Amino acid sequence: MSELTSKTIAELRDGFRSGDFTAREIAETYNAAVAAAKTLNAYTVETPEDALAAAQAADEARGNGDPGALAGIPLGIKDLFATRGVDSTAGSNILKGFKPTYESTVTANLRKAGAGMLGKLNMDEFAMGSSNETSAYGPVLSPWRRKGSNVGLTPGGSSGGSAAAVAADIAPGVTGTDTGGSIRQPAAFVGICGIKPTYGRCSRWGVVAFASSLDQAGPMAKTVRDCAILLEAMAGFDPKDSTSLDLPVPQWEANLSSNLNGKRVGIPKEYRIDGVPAEINALWDQGIEWLKDAGATPVEISLPHTKYALPTYYIIAPAEASSNLARYDGVRYGMRAAVEGGLDDMYGATRAGGFGAEVKRRIMIGTYVLSAGFYDAYFTKAQKVRALIKQDFRNAFQQCDVILTPTAPSAAFGIGETTDPLAMYLNDVFAVPASLAGLPAMSVPGGLDGQGLPLGLHLIGNELDEQMVLNAGLAIEERAGFTARPEKWW
Amino acid sequence: MADSTAPYRVKGDTGEWEVVVGLEVHAQITASKAKMFSGAATAFGAEPNTQVSLVDAAMPGMLPVPNQECIRQAVRTGMALDAVINRWSRFDRKNYFYADLPQGYQISQLYHPLVGPGEVEILLDDKDENSVKQIGIERIHVEQDAGKLMHDQHPTKSYVDLNRCGVALMEIVSRPDMRSPAEAGAYLRKLRAILRYVGSCDGNMEEGSMRADVNVSVRKPGGEFGTRTETKNVNSVRFVMAVIEHEAKRQVELIEEGGEVAQETRLYDPDKNVTRSLRSKEDAHDYRYFPDPDLLPLELDEAFLEECRSSLPELPDAKRKRYEGLGITPYNAGVLTAEVETARWFDALLDAGAEPRQGANWVVAELFGALNRRNETLATTGISPVEAAELLKLVADGTISGTLAKQVFEIMLETGDAPSRIVEERGLKQTSDTGAIDAEIDKILAANADKVAEYKGGKPQLFGFFVGQTMKAMQGKANPQVVNERLRAKLD
Numbered sequence: 001m002s003e004l005t006s007k008t009i010a011e012l013r014d015g016f017r018s019g020d021f022t023a024r025e026i027a028e029t030y031n032a033a034v035a036a037a038k039t040l041n042a043y044t045v046e047t048p049e050d051a052l053a054a055a056q057a058a059d060e061a062r063g064n065g066d067p068g069a070l071a072g073i074p075l076g077i078k079d080l081f082a083t084r085g086v087d088s089t090a091g092s093n094i095l096k097g098f099k100p101t102y103e104s105t106v107t108a109n110l111r112k113a114g115a116g117m118l119g120k121l122n123m124d125e126f127a128m129g130s131s132n133e134t135s136a137y138g139p140v141l142s143p144w145r146r147k148g149s150n151v152g153l154t155p156g157g158s159s160g161g162s163a164a165a166v167a168a169d170i171a172p173g174v175t176g177t178d179t180g181g182s183i184r185q186p187a188a189f190v191g192i193c194g195i196k197p198t199y200g201r202c203s204r205w206g207v208v209a210f211a212s213s214l215d216q217a218g219p220m221a222k223t224v225r226d227c228a229i230l231l232e233a234m235a236g237f238d239p240k241d242s243t244s245l246d247l248p249v250p251q252w253e254a255n256l257s258s259n260l261n262g263k264r265v266g267i268p269k270e271y272r273i274d275g276v277p278a279e280i281n282a283l284w285d286q287g288i289e290w291l292k293d294a295g296a297t298p299v300e301i302s303l304p305h306t307k308y309a310l311p312t313y314y315i316i317a318p319a320e321a322s323s324n325l326a327r328y329d330g331v332r333y334g335m336r337a338a339v340e341g342g343l344d345d346m347y348g349a350t351r352a353g354g355f356g357a358e359v360k361r362r363i364m365i366g367t368y369v370l371s372a373g374f375y376d377a378y379f380t381k382a383q384k385v386r387a388l389i390k391q392d393f394r395n396a397f398q399q400c401d402v403i404l405t406p407t408a409p410s411a412a413f414g415i416g417e418t419t420d421p422l423a424m425y426l427n428d429v430f431a432v433p434a435s436l437a438g439l440p441a442m443s444v445p446g447g448l449d450g451q452g453l454p455l456g457l458h459l460i461g462n463e464l465d466e467q468m469v470l471n472a473g474l475a476i477e478e479r480a481g482f483t484a485r486p487e488k489w490w
Numbered sequence: 491m492a493d494s495t496a497p498y499r500v501k502g503d504t505g506e507w508e509v510v511v512g513l514e515v516h517a518q519i520t521a522s523k524a525k526m527f528s529g530a531a532t533a534f535g536a537e538p539n540t541q542v543s544l545v546d547a548a549m550p551g552m553l554p555v556p557n558q559e560c561i562r563q564a565v566r567t568g569m570a571l572d573a574v575i576n577r578w579s580r581f582d583r584k585n586y587f588y589a590d591l592p593q594g595y596q597i598s599q600l601y602h603p604l605v606g607p608g609e610v611e612i613l614l615d616d617k618d619e620n621s622v623k624q625i626g627i628e629r630i631h632v633e634q635d636a637g638k639l640m641h642d643q644h645p646t647k648s649y650v651d652l653n654r655c656g657v658a659l660m661e662i663v664s665r666p667d668m669r670s671p672a673e674a675g676a677y678l679r680k681l682r683a684i685l686r687y688v689g690s691c692d693g694n695m696e697e698g699s700m701r702a703d704v705n706v707s708v709r710k711p712g713g714e715f716g717t718r719t720e721t722k723n724v725n726s727v728r729f730v731m732a733v734i735e736h737e738a739k740r741q742v743e744l745i746e747e748g749g750e751v752a753q754e755t756r757l758y759d760p761d762k763n764v765t766r767s768l769r770s771k772e773d774a775h776d777y778r779y780f781p782d783p784d785l786l787p788l789e790l791d792e793a794f795l796e797e798c799r800s801s802l803p804e805l806p807d808a809k810r811k812r813y814e815g816l817g818i819t820p821y822n823a824g825v826l827t828a829e830v831e832t833a834r835w836f837d838a839l840l841d842a843g844a845e846p847r848q849g850a851n852w853v854v855a856e857l858f859g860a861l862n863r864r865n866e867t868l869a870t871t872g873i874s875p876v877e878a879a880e881l882l883k884l885v886a887d888g889t890i891s892g893t894l895a896k897q898v899f900e901i902m903l904e905t906g907d908a909p910s911r912i913v914e915e916r917g918l919k920q921t922s923d924t925g926a927i928d929a930e931i932d933k934i935l936a937a938n939a940d941k942v943a944e945y946k947g948g949k950p951q952l953f954g955f956f957v958g959q960t961m962k963a964m965q966g967k968a969n970p971q972v973v974n975e976r977l978r979a980k981l982d
Binding site for chain 2 (some may be wrong): 088090095098100101102104109204205206208209211213232240241242243262276319320322323325326327329331332333343344347367370371372376379414
């Protein structure tokens with residue numbers, strides 16, 4: 001049955017519905033695959049019984065002729081999502097053992113559609129990282145390796161476990177979250193698809209907050225179509241999230257079309273930056289050709305404030321995080337350090353012991369930029385630049401329907417190779433502007449670099465126009481013919 | 491009696507000092523039975539941690555959702571204070587660590603409050619309509635309350651009760667416009683009355699639904715503002731006045747001894763009637779306020795504002811002017827409008843047909859006197875406005891005399907019976923039967939022939955004696971006017 005794990009979600013769904021195989025067979029196959037891939041460290045918790053229970057319900061529903069959109073599909077869930085009764089720790093020691101009494105809206109939506117859960121997926125602590133190396137559970141190993149090398153590579157981050165699970169066929173699809181590229185960069189690193197929808201499409205209720213004004217959940221899967229299927233199930237208005245968009249969920253899958261006749265593809269000149277490998281720029285040019293072939297017209301556009309996006313992001317995101325993470329204080333749940341002294345001593349010891357270095361760094365940055373005397377110079381200025389970046393995109397979408405760029409400035413790097421935090425932050429240089437503007441954006445695999453590692457192409461759409469992003473992604477997917485799979489070594 | 495409009499001065503060794511007071515009043519929006527952002531209940535006195543939602547406990551991934559009713563009540567309150575309502579406002583996070591603050595921040599409004607400048611009119615002298623003073627309101631913002639720590643439950647540990655955590659508060663910030671403890675007291679009482687008229691806050695200071703931070707500084711009269719201290723969480727009008735008096739004296743003594751007032755936060759100890767330093771400016775928190783990214787800005791549309799406006803009741807000042815227009819004395823009008831319960835009761839009395847002046851006099855003198863004596867309130871007494879109006883009508887139409895009315899009222903208070911029934915059953919109806927009255931008068935004049943002679947001989951003050959004797963003989967039921975007429979006919 002191992003060929004089941006190489007199927008797309010669409011294929012599993014259709015095969016299940018037509019009775020080619022049962023949901024139970026799918027769940028059992030995946031449960032076994034998950035159990036056999038512990039080396040990758042992709043899952044922090046395995047929940048085979050959950051996947052089986054959902055499969056049983058799906059098989060019964062199929063008998064009754066009314067299976068949900070995701071009936072029979074088991075999924076991996078990023079550890080940032082609260083899942084009732086199952087450890088939900090955001091990859092952090094400070095939440096070790098925390099089992100919520102509640103279920104996030106996004107995972108509840110997926111369950112309502114019939115999906116089961118294979119387990120919780122490893123991630124950078126509190127989604128802060130681009131390599132999954134900041135996780136309290138240790139790094140995730142990418143299933144990919146450089147040609148002729150057995151150096152362990154990162155799957156990117158922060159949704160590193162999510163990316164590795166799809167690439168290694170130990171989940172047909174997964175949830176990710178994207179604050180400044182955390183879905184798209186890992187998707188690019190492991191040769192899969194991942195989309196971050198417009199800010200507000202997916203409810204943030206029950207998702208551990210990193211930077212509230214940027215956090216968005218989204219799916220990662222093998223294909224563009226699978227992303228459309230999953231996103232339809234995840235998205236939707238939620239009155240429990242004040243920033244949730246009160247709009248109906250479009251039928252993204254039914255409206256998939258790779259015919260881009262009459263569409264204009266914006267190519268932002270500011271994304272041609274120094275130090276990016278020629279292979280990546282070449283793939284970008286290839287991407288333009290593919291979209292032309294699909295009927296689109298390329299137009300050069302300008303996003304003049306692009307160079308300020310990364311510094312702006314690294315003021316706003318830590319500022320919000322420094323406040324969002326204040327609740328992890330050892331008083332009500334999670335870790336509490338046993339320490340002599342008073343309340344302040346307990347706070348200090350708990351947070352010193354519970355948070356990792358990168359989380360502490362960002363709390364420090366965020367606290368600093370919000371401090372009296374620095375607030376205007378940093379936070380207020382960053383908010384202003386953010387408004388300018390949004391305006392850049394608004395202007396650009398007067399001239400084009402979708403924007404094409406590379407997803408990341410490099411292919412996957414080795415574990416432990418990038419030790420300078422600033423060099424790590426540069427991973428998200430292409431991803432961050434769309435996050436600041438709240439726009440839908442997707443990474444689609446384009447090809448392999450000289451070392452045999454996947455590279456992604458990045459599509460940014462106008463507000464609420466996930467369809468355009470998916471359609472352009474589909475056009476690339478069809479033309480790139482990306483069928484490379486990592487050779488199984490684990 | 492001291493002239494209450496004379497400036498309040500603190501006498502120091504170097505001369506007289508003026509006190510400058512501003513108040514930040516925290517008023518719980520008791521009109522909403524749910525918290526500001528979580529929907530949890532807010533009942534007072536519930537068992538610890540029984541009114542706590544996942545949001546209040548700041549569980550991971552929980553998000554605040556504004557309670558529309560709380561916004562509405564704060565807007566109505568702003569309108570009642572003649573304040574600017576900001577159609578665009580925003581929530582900010584005030585960040586600090588404390589065990590009673592699960593989120594690690596309080597959701598408040600620093601940069602763009604819901605309500606802007608307004609004012610409250612106070613009377614420096616209840617009996618003098620011209621002693622009006624306007625106290626400026628700087629702003630009203632809405633925010634969450636924190637929980638509370640309980641230090642008396644365990645020898646070495648503190649417990650946390652989150653029931654109050656997330657309860658909706660309005661912070662009503664005055665300008666530093668008050669110049670005496672009495673002005674601050676008048677302002678607080680007036681503000682409390684307005685809140686209770688509007689219904690947004692029950693003003694119950696004992697249960698903590700209203701409390702004040704008291705900002706006090708001193709200066710030489712008319713000089714530059716001095717450095718202020720802020721005394722936190724004072725929970726009665728009396729204590730607020732005591733804090734001002736105490737702080738003003740303390741500051742004057744400090745300055746005159748060559749010291750400097752430190753800008754600091756202080757706490758009031760009502761048992762010892764002193765304030766003491768809680769923390770200095772140097773130790774002040776850096777709250778790192780910034781816009782709460784979990785919440786969209788509040789944008790109010792015209793329909794919402796119109797509903798808020800049209801749902802406002804008649805407010806104390808307007809009501810007082812209306813009462814005065816009905817011929818009620820300014821003093822009575824002031825007393826009748828000071829508390830919303832009194833005003834509502836009096837309006838019902840007018841609706842039941844009572845004559846305004848007679849009604850006002852009766853309520854202020856008779857009803858309040860009886861309630862005081864009996865240790866009752868309008869809420870607990872069995873006297874209804876309709877019955878009271880009936881009693882007043884019996885006096886007005888001559889059915890009973892004013893003297894009899896007092897008796898009837900006492901019986902009403904005791905038995906709860908309707909006045910007409912009491913009059914009927916006990917035969918207390920006043921009589922204008924001239925035959926019966928004449929017969930008694932004749933008997934009295936005959937029995938007091940000496941007094942009649944004195945009267946006729948130039949002692950007109952004896953007329954009252956004959957009236958009294960006649961009324962007594964008639965057991966108080968004779969119409970005094972008729973008695974007067976008949977006596978004059980027979981004597982003059």
